[in-house]
Amino acid sequence: xxxxxxxPVLLLKNLALVKSKGFKDYNYIGDPINAVRIFNDLKADxxxxxxxxxxxxxxxxxxxxxxxxGEEANMPFAVGGGITTIENIRNIINAGAEKVxxxxxxxxxxxxxxxxxxxxxxxxxVVCIDVKKKLFGGQQTWVAGGSKSTGYSPVxxxxxxxxxxxxxxxxQSIEQDGMMKGYDIxxxxxxxxxxxxxxxxxxxxxxxxxxxxxxxxxxANGMAxxxxxxxxxxxxxxxxxxxxxxxxxx
Numbered sequence: 001x002x003x004x005x006x007x008p009v010l011l012l013k014n015l016a017l018v019k020s021k022g023f024k025d026y027n028y029i030g031d032p033i034n035a036v037r038i039f040n041d042l043k044a045d046x047x048x049x050x051x052x053x054x055x056x057x058x059x060x061x062x063x064x065x066x067x068x069x070g071e072e073a074n075m076p077f078a079v080g081g082g083i084t085t086i087e088n089i090r091n092i093i094n095a096g097a098e099k100v101x102x103x104x105x106x107x108x109x110x111x112x113x114x115x116x117x118x119x120x121x122x123x124x125x126v127v128c129i130d131v132k133k134k135l136f137g138g139q140q141t142w143v144a145g146g147s148k149s150t151g152y153s154p155v156x157x158x159x160x161x162x163x164x165x166x167x168x169x170x171x172q173s174i175e176q177d178g179m180m181k182g183y184d185i186x187x188x189x190x191x192x193x194x195x196x197x198x199x200x201x202x203x204x205x206x207x208x209x210x211x212x213x214x215x216x217x218x219x220a221n222g223m224a225x226x227x228x229x230x231x232x233x234x235x236x237x238x239x240x241x242x243x244x245x246x247x248x249x250x
Contacts, residue, residue, distance in 0.1 A: 003248055003249075003250055004215050004220065004221055004222050004223060004250055005045045005046060005200075005221070005222035005223070006044070006045050006211065006222070006223050006224075006242075006243065006248060007044075007045060007046050007047065007048055007200065007222055007223065007224040007225075008039060008044055008047055008048070008224070008225065008226070008229040008230075008242065009047075009048040009050065009202060009224045009225065009226045010032055010035060010047060010048065010049050010050070010226070010230075011026075011050055011052050011226060012032060012049060012050065012051045012052065012053075012061070012065070012081070013026060013051075013052055013053055014053070015032070015062060015065055016028060016029075016030070016031070016032070017029040017030050017031065017032040017035055017230070018052075019178060019226055019227055019230055019231070020052070020177060020178050020226075021177060021178035021179065022174060022175060022177050022178060022179075023130075023145055023146040023174050023177055025178075029230050029238055030238065030240075032049070032065075032069075033068055033069065033072055034240075035230075035240050036069055036072045036073050037072060038240040039073075039075070039240065039242060040072070040073065040074045040075070042240075042241070042242035043075075043242070043245070044075055044242050045075065046075050046076040046077060046078070046098075047069075047073060047075060047076075047077040047078070048077065048078045048079075048080070048101065048170075048224060049061070049065075049066075049069065049077060049078070049079045049080070049081075050079075050080045050081055050101065050128075051079075051080070051081025051082065052081070052145055053081075053145075054081030054082030055081065055082050055103070055104045055143075055144055055145065056144060056145060056147075057082075058082070059082050060081065060082040060083065060084075060088050060091075060092075061079055061080070061081030061082055061083075061092070063091055063092065063095050066079055066092055066095035066096060066097055067095045067096060069096065069097075070095055070096020070097065071096070073096075076098040076099070077096075077097055077098060077099075078097060078098060078099035078100065078101050078126055079092050079097040079099075079100060079101065080100065080101030080102065080103060080126075080128060083100055083101075083102050083105060084105045084112075086115060086116060086119055088100075089116055089119070089120060089124070089125075090120075093120065093124065098124070099123070099124050099125070099126050099167075099168070100116075100124060100125065100126065101126045101127075101128050101170065102116070102125065102126070102127055102128070103127070103128045103129075103130065103143055104143040104144050104148075106127045106161060106166075107141065107143050107150040107152065107157070108143070110160055110161070110164050111164065113125060113127060113161060113164040113165055113166050114164040114165050116165070117164065117165025117166065117167065118165065121167070122165050122166065122167035122197075123167045123168075124167065125165065125166050125167050125168075126166065126167065126168045126169070126170060126200075127161040127166040127168075127169055127170070128169075128170040128172060128202075129141050129154055129157055129158060129161070129169060129170065129171050129172065129191075130142045130143065130146055130172050130174055131154045131171065131172065131173055131174060131184075131187055132146065132173070132174040132175055133175065138153070139153065139154055139187065140152065140153065140154075141153070141154055141157045142174065146174045154171065154187060154190065154191060155190055155191065155194045158171070158191045158194055158195050158199075159194055159195060162195045162196070162197050166197065167197060167198075168197055168198045168199075168200060169191060169195065169197060169198070169199050169200065170200040170202050170224065171187060171188055171191045171199060171200070171201060171202065172202040172203040173187055173202075173203035173204060174203070175203075176203040176204030177203045177204065177226075178226065178227050179204050179206075180204065180205065180206025180207075180227050180228065180231075181204055181206060182204050182205070182206065182210045182213065183201050183202075183203060183204045183205060183210055183213070183214045183218070184203065184204065185213060185214065185217055185218045186218075188201045188214055188218035188219075188220050189217065189218035189219060192218055192219035192220060192221075193219070198221035198222065199219070199220050199221055199222075200220065200221065200222040200223070200224050201214040201218065201220040201222070201223050201224060202224040202225070202226075205223060205224075205225035205227075205228050206225075206227065206228055207228070208243060208247060208248075211223035211225070211250075212250050215250045216250065229241060229242060
């Protein structure tokens with residue numbers, strides 16, 4: 001039976017594992033490599049690492065960190081943070097990552113996605129689309145950690161990224177980030193219906209039912225989350241966790 005991927009998304013700030021709410025209010029979680037070891041034991045499908053400060057600080061995610069993850073992880077993993085050149089991608093892949101995740105530079109230079117997909121293959125190139133509501137209605141895509149509007153609607157930008165050769169899209173609601181009250185189902189569905197490449201839901205998941213809803217109602221190909229995999233219980237105690245295979249019935 002087909003089962004969509006269930007993907008922990010781990011945020012890096014100064015090489016520490018953190019979790020945000022609405023792209024702010026960062027809470028220290030712990031050592032990311034220790035989290036990788038735990039996810040190994042829990043048999044996670046794959047992992048995503050995003051260096052949330054790299055673009056603002058005009059640097060690339062640490063290649064030494066990527067190598068450390070590559071040496072430790074038993075599952076495929078993707079990495080994002082400050083990617084602006086083909087050489088950046090080559091170095092990250094050579095360090096052990098299976099995919100790269102591009103956000104800001106995809107909007108600033110859409111043809112970079114075309115060059116990257118032609119160089120490494122579409123399956124290597126993931127575009128993360130961060131979305132929040134405009135002041136007077138509608139939604140817009142944002143970059144640079146949610147600080148800069150692109151002017152693109154989510155659907156138009158998703159279509160453009162598919163046209164340029166992206167192999168996968170992560171669609172994330174900034175407002176839902178860290179709230180654990182469920183995904184923006186309408187947003188995810190609009191992207192799933194607009195493109196034919198895989199769409200990964202992110203932003204707001206707190207339970208497996210939220211993930212099942214994104215799969216069954218919004219047609220997402222994979223469900224990603226942060227808080228759900230690092231917190232436990234109503235008071236959000238820090239505990240790395242992942243569902244058992246028997247629970248993952250969609």
